[in-house]
Amino acid sequence: MRVIDVHTHPVFRGLNLFGEPTDLKRVIAHGRRHNIVHMIVLGDVLLYGATPNAAQLRKINDDTVKVLKARPDYFTGFIYLNPLLGEKATMAETERCLAAVPGFRGIKLEIANNAAHPAMRHVAKAARTYNLPVLQHSWSTTNIKDRKHQSDPVDTALFARRNPEVKVIMAHLTGIGFRGVLEAKGLPNLYVDTSGGYPEDYLIEFAAEHLGADHVLYGSDLPIRENSCTIGRILDTQLSAADKQKILFGNTARLLNLHLN
Amino acid sequence: MNLIDTNVNLGPWPFTPAPDRTGLELAAHLRARGIRRALVSHLGTVFQPEPMVTNRQLFATLKRTPNLLPVPTINPALANWREQLAECLAAGPIRAVKLFPNFHNYSLASRRLDPFMAEIAKASVRLIINVRLEDERHRYFALKIKGVPLKQMDAFLARNPPHHVLFAGIYKGEVEKLAAKHANFSAEISFLEITNILEVMLRTFPARRLLLGTATPLLNTRAGADKLRCANIPAKAKALIGADNARRLFNL
Structure with a gap:
């Protein structure tokens, strides 16, 4: 079955598994061995810690721009944002990235703030304005007690509920767990990705x-x-095989409007 | 590809929908995923005040499945550990016994383990030490058992140089730190993870000390087997990790 991986960090200096600088040929060869025909690049999001400033965000997103320019056939990008920098900075970085390369199709949020934070309205505005889905790092805060930075599935679901016109991807199924799935239930604009901990x-x-x-x-x-x-x-x-194919390929292709051969 | 799984459990787990399979069901489940033989323990032993009731269940359940080899749990912190071991040996043949130090509330570094180690050496039985069963960041809120501390594993290996043990449910970082000081252990692979994990591991850790384990039924069986099957490593290393090391270590 063909696969699109919606949650990847090919440039990830903490591990450098694909060389430094990242050798995209190696990443693609690795992906193809697993039938991954396309990857969504989310950026080296923790390179500067939880709350990167505007210049640091630009550096992280510029890494993604380089990847998208080099291999637009294999990579699509999400723009990494820090909502706490405010509306002006959020809109400016979104626009800068969209102007740089056509391969950006979404917004990535990590742990700068909880998804229930009022600053999330800036992200919602950017998402609405440019029709970009938002992928929010999410993890159950039952065992990780850092609600200031971590978004519990309750928080990510709240963001989706507050912004029904924005498509939201609650990241890390094996992190939000059974409780997280139930929080996401009944919200047509909310999706979950299957990444996270152990299988x-x-x-x-x-x-x-x-x-x-x-x-x-x-x-x-x-x-x-x-x-x-x-x-x-x-x-x-x-x-069913059809459902597996949706999860592995079809849903992301549809959500991001990817037309892959 | 011939696969021997060294980390399989029977029994339900109270915090997930893990099924309570019969021996035949478990054998069929594993066979359908390419696993012909497995070392099997019982999850119920980690919660019992004394493991033998559940060990007896394990032996009974696996009676009709010769390819599923029982690995009973011993709790050496209990006064009757010699009786536990003797009963398991009599019920055997067994190739290994398993410890759950974190669930049974004793230190792997304790001197109380010395006579136990001498006894299992006498019986030619291998030791599997279960480091963890679940990801501590992602599990039922009421279960607070942490993995076996690295310091305890380190002290245990230093105190028992003649014994070669298998750590199950061990993390990559833990293997690397222990490997810098000790050669008397092997590692089961279910909790080793990053992209291309086996390729990465083999740069610093020998294939002859890695063993396939899927952590069935808490982790997905095929995911664990595919970690080896799809690995970009030499066929010889795959054969070692997939079955040959288990055959050698457990005399199968």
Whole structure:
């Protein structure tokens, strides 16, 4: 089955698994070995810590611009933003990236702030203005007690609820867990990606049952996770072949309007 | 590809929908994912005040599945550990026993383990030490058991140089730190993860000390097997990790 990976960080200086600077040929060869025909690049988002300033954001996004310019056939990008920098900075960085290269199709948020923070309205404005889905790092704060930076699934769902016209991807199914899936249920503009921790069993089926297979997107968190595991756990489910294909490929292609041969 | 899984459990897990499979169901589940033989313990032993009730269940459940080899849990912190071991040996043959130091509330570094280690050496039984069963960042809120501390694993290996043990559920960073000081351990691969993990591991850790494990049923079985099957490593290393090391270590 063909695969689109919606959650990757090919440039990731913490590991440098694909060389320094990142050798895109190696990334693509790796992806193709796993039938990954396209990757969504989210940036080296923790390079400068949780709350990068405007100049640091530009550097991270410029890395993504280079990737998109070099191999637009294989990579699509998300613009990394820090909502706490305010409306002007958020809109300016979004516009700068969109002008730089045509391959940006979404916005990536990490742990600058909780998704319920009022500053998220700036991101919602950028998303609405340019019709960009927002991928929000999310993790259950049951065990990670840092609600200031971490977005619990409750918070990401609240952002989606407040902005029904914005498509939101709640990242890290194996991080939001069973409770997170139930928080996401019933919100037509909310999707989950399958990245996160270890390949815990039963979660994919649970997400597909409660959200519909149409709302589950394959993501790996490359290079932090092993693609063979993250794909294998989907192939191993009892879901129909059609639903597996949606999760692995079709849903992301549709959401990001990707026309891949 | 011939696969022997060294980290499989029977029994339900109270915090996930993990199924309570029969031996035949488990054998069929593994076979469908390319795993012909497996070392199997019972999850119930981690919660019991004394593991033998559940160990007996394990032996009974696996009676009709010769390719699923029982690995009973011993709790050496209990006064009756010799009886536990003797009963398991009598029920055998067994190739290994397993410890859950973090769930059973004793230190792997304790001197109390010395007579236990001598006893299992006498019986020619291998030791598997379960470091963790779950990702501590992502699990049921009421379960607060942490993984076995690295310091304890380090002290244990230093105290037991003649014993070669298998750590199950160990992280990459833990393997790397222990490997810098000790050669008397192998690592099961279910909790080793980054992209191209086996290729990366083999740069610093020998293939002859890595063993396939899927952590079934808490982690997905195919995901664990595919980690090896899809790895970009030499066929010889795959054969070692997939089955040959298990055969050698457990005399299968």
